[in-house]
Amino acid sequence: MILVSFTLLPYLRHMKYFLLGGVLLAQDTLRFMAYNLLLYGATPGYCNTSCKDQQLRTIVSYVRPHLIGVNEIGPSAALVRRILDSVLNVGTVSYWRSSVYANTTNSNIVNALFYDSRYFEWIGQELVTTQGGLRDIYAYHLYYKELPPITDTLFLVVIVSHLKAGNTPSDEQARAQAALAIKQYIQALPPNRRRFVVEMGDHNLYAASEAAYQTLTQELVDPGPAGGWSGNQAFAFYHTQSTRTSSLPDDGVGGGLNDRFDFIFFSPECTTLTARAQYIPGSFRVVGQDGQRFGRALNSQPLPAGYPASVINALYTMSDHLPVIADFRLPRSAAATLVKGGQEVLPAYIYELRSGTLLLKAYKPCKVDIYDVQGRLWASVSLERGEERSYELLPGLYLLRNEEGYTQRLFISP
Numbered sequence: 161m162i163l164v165s166f167t168l169l170p171y172l173r174h175m176k177y178f179l180l181g182g183v184l185l186a187q188d189t190l191r192f193m194a195y196n197l198l199l200y201g202a203t204p205g206y207c208n209t210s211c212k213d214q215q216l217r218t219i220v221s222y223v224r225p226h227l228i229g230v231n232e233i234g235p236s237a238a239l240v241r242r243i244l245d246s247v248l249n250v251g252t253v254s255y256w257r258s259s260v261y262a263n264t265t266n267s268n269i270v271n272a273l274f275y276d277s278r279y280f281e282w283i284g285q286e287l288v289t290t291q292g293g294l295r296d297i298y299a300y301h302l303y304y305k306e307l308p309p310i311t312d313t314l315f316l317v318v319i320v321s322h323l324k325a326g327n328t329p330s331d332e333q334a335r336a337q338a339a340l341a342i343k344q345y346i347q348a349l350p351p352n353r354r355r356f357v358v359e360m361g362d363h364n365l366y367a368a369s370e371a372a373y374q375t376l377t378q379e380l381v382d383p384g385p386a387g388g389w390s391g392n393q394a395f396a397f398y399h400t401q402s403t404r405t406s407s408l409p410d411d412g413v414g415g416g417l418n419d420r421f422d423f424i425f426f427s428p429e430c431t432t433l434t435a436r437a438q439y440i441p442g443s444f445r446v447v448g449q450d451g452q453r454f455g456r457a458l459n460s461q462p463l464p465a466g467y468p469a470s471v472i473n474a475l476y477t478m479s480d481h482l483p484v485i486a487d488f489r490l491p492r493s494a495a496a497t498l499v500k501g502g503q504e505v506l507p508a509y510i511y512e513l514r515s516g517t518l519l520l521k522a523y524k525p526c527k528v529d530i531y532d533v534q535g536r537l538w539a540s541v542s543l544e545r546g547e548e549r550s551y552e553l554l555p556g557l558y559l560l561r562n563e564e565g566y567t568q569r570l571f572i573s574p
Contacts, residue, residue, distance in 0.1 A: 188490045189440065190279060193225040193447075194360035194424050195483035196322070198412050199269065201234030201242070205409030207477050209239075213246045215478035220247065222471045223447055223485060226276040229320035229360040232269045237261035240272050248274060257282060259300050265290050271320040271361065273300045280316065281305055283571065288319060289341035291334065297321050299345060301353070303571065304437075304490060313571075314436050314490070315353045319345070321361040323372065327390075335364065336371035346379050356437040359425040362481065366390040366419070380425035383444035383486060389420035397451035402480040403458040412480030416455040422446075424486045436490065443487035448475045458482070508562055509543060516572055518551045518558075531559040 197216070201209050220228070233239050240261050248256035259273040264287065275282075283301040290296055297319065304314040319342060324334035346357055359380055365373050368386035376382075389395040400422040406414040430439040448471065450464035459476045463469055475482060508526035512519040520528060522543035530538040530551065538558070541549055558570040 188279065189487055190226040190276075190490060191224060191443075191485055191487050192227045192229075192358060192360065192424060193223055193483050193485045194229045194231075194320075194362075194422055195219075196231040196362040196422065196479055196481035197233060198410060198479035198481065199232055199234065200230075201236060201239035202268065203410045207410055209242070212478060213242070215474040216243070216247045217250065218470055218474040219447070219478065219483065222468070223483065225485065226279055227318065228274040229318060229358075230272050230274070231320070231322040231362045233272055235263050235266070235268055235270055243272070243274065259285055259298065262287070262296060262298060264296050265293050267295045269322070270296065271298065271322055273298075273318055273320055275302060279305055283315075286345075288345045289338055291324065291338045291341075294324060294334070295322055297338065297342065304356075312436070313352075314356060316437070317346075317349065317353050317357045319357070319359040321359060321363060323361075323363045323365070325364045327366055331364075332370055332372070336375060339372035339375040343375050343379050355427060355429050355435070357427045360423065360484075362421050363423050364421050365423070376425055381428050381431060381439070382423065382425055383439065383441075384420070384423070391418050393454045395420060396454040397449060398446055399449065399454070400446050400482045400484060403448075403476050403482060404480055405455075405457045405460075408480075414480075416457060417449070417453040417482075418455050422481055422484045424484055426486070426488075430488065438489045440487040440489055443485070445485060447483045447485060448472055449482055511560065511570070516553055516555070518553050518570070519548060520550075521548045522546065527563045529561045531561065532556060 197212065200212055203209065203212065207215065233243070240258050244256055244258055255277045256274055257277045261270070261272070262285070263270050280302040283303060285298045285300045288297045288299050300318045300320070302316045302318070304316060306314070321338070321342065323338050324331050342359060346354060349357070357380065359376065363372065367373070367388040367390060369388070384398050385395065387395060389398065396417070398420045399417040401419045402413050402415050402417065404412060404414050405416045424444060426439055429435045430437055448458055448464055448467055450466065453460070453464065457476065458464070459472055463472050508524050509520055509522045509528060518530070520541060520543060522545055524545050526543055528541045528543065530541070532538055538553070539551055543549065553572055555572045558572070560570065
């Protein structure tokens with residue numbers, strides 16, 4: 161199901177604006193977060209699932225991400241649903257959605273993706289590799305919801321990874337093989353789906369010299385520093401494990417913060433000035449990390465500067481990993497411009513797709529033509545202000561075009 165809300169308020173609330181050709185164009189700044197949840201739903205002790213729900217709510221409320229890739233959920237679709245119902249869609253919030261539960265390897269832990277459906281629409285997911293039967297790595301395909309006019313659909317491919325742990329040669333080789341599978345998957349994507357690829361998760365990498373890291377960075381950008389991170393105080397600002405100095409009954413490890421295991425990689429195009437999805441330089445960071453925790457627990461005194469004590473305590477209690485975040489700037493279309501004394505100009509129409517039914521609503525008199533991907537005209541619709549029309553469409557790709565030449569692409573899943 162593809163859903164684009166009739167209301168513009170959820171979009172306008174998060175917009176910023178930039179000047180282009182004398183016209184103020186709106187932008188969204190969207191935050192991506194990767195987080196190892198440490199046996200969510202399967203913790204043997206210390207912080208049970210209800211406890212984790214409470215900690216994760218605190219963390220998400222503070223970070224305010226729009227997309228979250230997670231590792232280490234217990235092997236149950238009900239647990240993925242629980243995160244939606246008990247952590248994300250609480251209070252007045254109802255817009256979070258998740259990937260489809262999958263566990264082809266029958267692992268005791270799985271990955272998942274959660275996304276803000278006000279900005280992203282689901283297309284589907286594909287298995288990238290099982291890592292030799294260890295754990296599934298999936299690629300999740302979405303597209304970005306833009307206000308009309310849309311001349312070029314922006315697809316997003318998110319790969320959530322949890323690579324083999326350990327520092328033996330065989331562990332490194334397993335990570336290298338998984339990274340190669342990820343690289344080959346990205347290379348096989350159509351060009352329009354390689355522009356905005358984000359690969360995130362717990363990679364268990366000890367140094368940039370590892371073959372897995374070298375392979376991933378042949379296709380993707382690491383916004384953090386390359387080097388020998390493990391046990392190296394020079395990289396303390398980027399260390400993500402462990403939040404504790406001693407192991408706890410939840411099976412988390414101790415040792416203090418001295419390893420960089422958690423990453424967000426992304427397409428090189430995201431670093432260019434012409435990219436439609438631009439990484440914001442300097443936005444990658446480790447939540448809760450102030451660079452003063454080397455070999456220490458996250459909650460050791462003094463607490464990290466700039467963070468509420470409640471957030472630090474939640475991070476310590478939730479997991480032995482810290483989450484990492486990165487922000488991306490996505491320009492909006494000229495339909496949401498500010499002109500003539502700062503007055504918002506609404507689009508001529510907006511659309512909603514529900515189970516193959518196209519709904520059109522006009523904000524002013526307009527004509528909308530509906531074409532299939534072969535360029536055949538399916539319908540030509542004349543709308544008066546406030547008028548709504550609905551049409552049944554078969555699965556496939558469609559184009560909407562109005563008399564001003566604005567075009568939108570619609571994808572209806574089978």
